[in-house]
Amino acid sequence: MYDDRKYTEENMPKTGILLEVENTELKDINFGLVTAARDTGANEVLAFTTEELGTEAQNDLARYGVSQLIRLRTDSADITSSPDNCAAACVQAAREYGLEYCLGLATAFGRDIFARMAALLDVELAADVLQIDFKAKTAVKSHFSGKTMATVSLQETPGLLTVRPNAISPVEQPATLESSVFQADIQSQAKVAVKEIKTSDDRKMDLTEAPIIITGGRPIGKPENYAMLQECADVLGGAVGASRAAVDAGYAPHSMQVGQTGKTVSPNLYLACGVSGAVQHFAGMKTSKVIVGINKDKDAPIFEKCDYGIVGDMFEVVPALTKALQQEKQG
Numbered sequence: 001m002y003d004d005r006k007y008t009e010e011n012m013p014k015t016g017i018l019l020e021v022e023n024t025e026l027k028d029i030n031f032g033l034v035t036a037a038r039d040t041g042a043n044e045v046l047a048f049t050t051e052e053l054g055t056e057a058q059n060d061l062a063r064y065g066v067s068q069l070i071r072l073r074t075d076s077a078d079i080t081s082s083p084d085n086c087a088a089a090c091v092q093a094a095r096e097y098g099l100e101y102c103l104g105l106a107t108a109f110g111r112d113i114f115a116r117m118a119a120l121l122d123v124e125l126a127a128d129v130l131q132i133d134f135k136a137k138t139a140v141k142s143h144f145s146g147k148t149m150a151t152v153s154l155q156e157t158p159g160l161l162t163v164r165p166n167a168i169s170p171v172e173q174p175a176t177l178e179s180s181v182f183q184a185d186i187q188s189q190a191k192v193a194v195k196e197i198k199t200s201d202d203r204k205m206d207l208t209e210a211p212i213i214i215t216g217g218r219p220i221g222k223p224e225n226y227a228m229l230q231e232c233a234d235v236l237g238g239a240v241g242a243s244r245a246a247v248d249a250g251y252a253p254h255s256m257q258v259g260q261t262g263k264t265v266s267p268n269l270y271l272a273c274g275v276s277g278a279v280q281h282f283a284g285m286k287t288s289k290v291i292v293g294i295n296k297d298k299d300a301p302i303f304e305k306c307d308y309g310i311v312g313d314m315f316e317v318v319p320a321l322t323k324a325l326q327q328e329k330q331g
């Protein structure tokens with residue numbers, strides 16, 4: 001908890017977000033976070049990062065409503081490879097700027113840093129939330145693989161939350177952005193350090209961050225057939241997923257599995273092709289904004305759970321869909 005914070009005219013409550021940057025590129029999933037931060041009612045949204053961002057990224061942040069971009073720096077410790085030091089620098093910045101809420105993304109990076117911040121500040125963390133009502137001081141998150149939804153109360157200051165990627169749709173609201181540097185004064189307390197980040201060879205979009213996912217189930221039949229789904233995903237700007245039955249059959253790696261024992265995703269559009277709609281699969285994708293089922297059995301359970309259903313053979317429907325989308329794109 002903060003114990004020594006005093007507000008002045010210049011130091012009114014603000015909301016801070018911790019940006020996700022990959023290879024100096026700002027990820028699109030940050031913009032939903034900016035939108036969430038604006039809903040806090042704080043007079044300013046401050047975006048923190050350890051990276052140096054270019055003009056394009058700064059313009060994008062301003063377009064969604066960030067008023068201050070603050071680069072965290074320190075001469076006394078390594079904050080880029082040590083999550084302990086990064087969290088300590090974030091906590092110092094949160095105190096210094098008088099942040100009422102600190103928001104991050106429920107990604108590997110966000111989960112790592114925010115859990116450490118919660119420990120350092122001795123406050124609770126609302127992790128992996130789907131909705132936030134700052135007026136009521138509550139947040140909604142799913143429990144037990146999505147079987148129940150819990151509304152948690154946000155009582156502490158600063159309120160620490162991680163938000164599931166894509167759960168909150170980004171809405172533009174232009175602001176004037178100022179950039180500055182915050183020089184943290186921390187002693188290195190690194191207990192762990194990230195030595196290397198290995199990206200998968202294919203360098204495809206991460207499923208948990210993809211705005212659109214097209215998933216193939218068991219009837220995909222062989223690994224090569226995922227190329228049909230990848231072609232469609234490429235036109236849509238999305239990623240390809242798999243059901244557990246397809247993974248267990250060796251058609252796709254586990255990194256592509258969606259569901260209770262795979263990844264939890266929240267894309268804007270989820271296309272389930274040849275997926276029966278088992279509860280364990282649904283557990284990982286039920287918070288998708290729009291679900292489309294493509295199945296040749298009109299009585300398949302997926303049709304009870306989707307927004308739109310196509311009864312048909314995916315080997316006919318998907319290529320036809322890709323072709324139509326390509327034509328649409330060409331004008």
Ligand SMILES: Cc1cc2nc3c(=O)[nH]c(=O)nc-3n(C[C@H](O)[C@H](O)[C@H](O)COP(=O)(O)OP(=O)(O)OC[C@H]3O[C@@H](n4cnc5c(N)ncnc54)[C@H](O)[C@@H]3O)c2cc1C
Binds near residue numbers: 218273278
């Ligand atoms: C503890 C536990 C954890 C689990 N975790 C997961 C998980 O994380 N993720 C997961 O996915 N599953 C999980 N499962 C497995 C889950 O119960 C289902 O068995 C699995 O999801 C079924 O995969 P599927 O829908 O691809 O295959 P199937 O059940 O075989 O369904 C295939 C569907 O495709 C349709 N179909 C067939 N041919 C075509 C075609 N040419 N075109 C269109 N449609 C066609 C069929 O009508 C059928 O509905 C878990 C199970 C357990 C017990």
